[in-house]
Amino acid sequence: MRALIVVDVQNDFCEGGSLPVEGGARVAADIAAVLHARSQRGPDAGDYAQVVATKDHHVDPGDHWSAEPDFESSWPVHCEVGTDGVAFHPNLDPQPFDAVFLKGDHAAAYSGFEGRTDDGTSLVDWLQGHAVTEVDVCGLATDHCVRATALDAVTEGFSVRVLRDLCAGVAPATTDAALTEMAAAGVTLA
Numbered sequence: 001m002r003a004l005i006v007v008d009v010q011n012d013f014c015e016g017g018s019l020p021v022e023g024g025a026r027v028a029a030d031i032a033a034v035l036h037a038r039s040q041r042g043p044d045a046g047d048y049a050q051v052v053a054t055k056d057h058h059v060d061p062g063d064h065w066s067a068e069p070d071f072e073s074s075w076p077v078h079c080e081v082g083t084d085g086v087a088f089h090p091n092l093d094p095q096p097f098d099a100v101f102l103k104g105d106h107a108a109a110y111s112g113f114e115g116r117t118d119d120g121t122s123l124v125d126w127l128q129g130h131a132v133t134e135v136d137v138c139g140l141a142t143d144h145c146v147r148a149t150a151l152d153a154v155t156e157g158f159s160v161r162v163l164r165d166l167c168a169g170v171a172p173a174t175t176d177a178a179l180t181e182m183a184a185a186g187v188t189l190a
């Protein structure tokens with residue numbers, strides 16, 4: 001059983017948001033095309049038994065936010081609960097997610113595996129509960145939350161692919177480093 005994990009395709013991480021990743025809106029549209037094709041075929045005929053999403057979801061994440069961010073470990077205010085920034089980007093349509101995992105209420109949380117559903121289920125428990133053994137990871141940003149999610153997925157024992165064309169990174173150097181690190185950890189770069 002394979003699942004698709006769509007990481008943090010939210011307004012604040014796309015053009016026009018508070019922490020935009022270049023190409024974010026394009027990635028949102030390209031992921032939507034995959035989701036649309038799946039919904040046309042029906043879940044049983046597609047590549048993915050399950051499709052889930054993660055969201056950065058901050059109430060007060062401490063020094064993860066800064067008025068003088070270094071863009072490595074501190075960032076402008078983003079994905080604040082109650083703002084439009086936390087919403088999925090409108091290019092991400094349809095949004096047929098079987099579950100959504102929220103992370104980072106009160107601290108930085110890069111990995112989707114730090115997220116939980118509204119009823120408190122963790123990503124690893126949810127995936128294992130649905131007999132998922134393989135995951136594809138896409139979304140924003142390659143060098144931060146995609147990276148952390150993919151590495152945690154390997155640690156949790158999943159077979160992991162990162163769909164490079166459906167990701168965008170904050171900066172070229174850190175994106176290249178993240179791709180190298182993920183490949184070394186056993187992630188397939190598809």
Ligand code: ZN
Pocket residue numbers: 056058064078079104108109
């Ligand atoms: Zn954040």
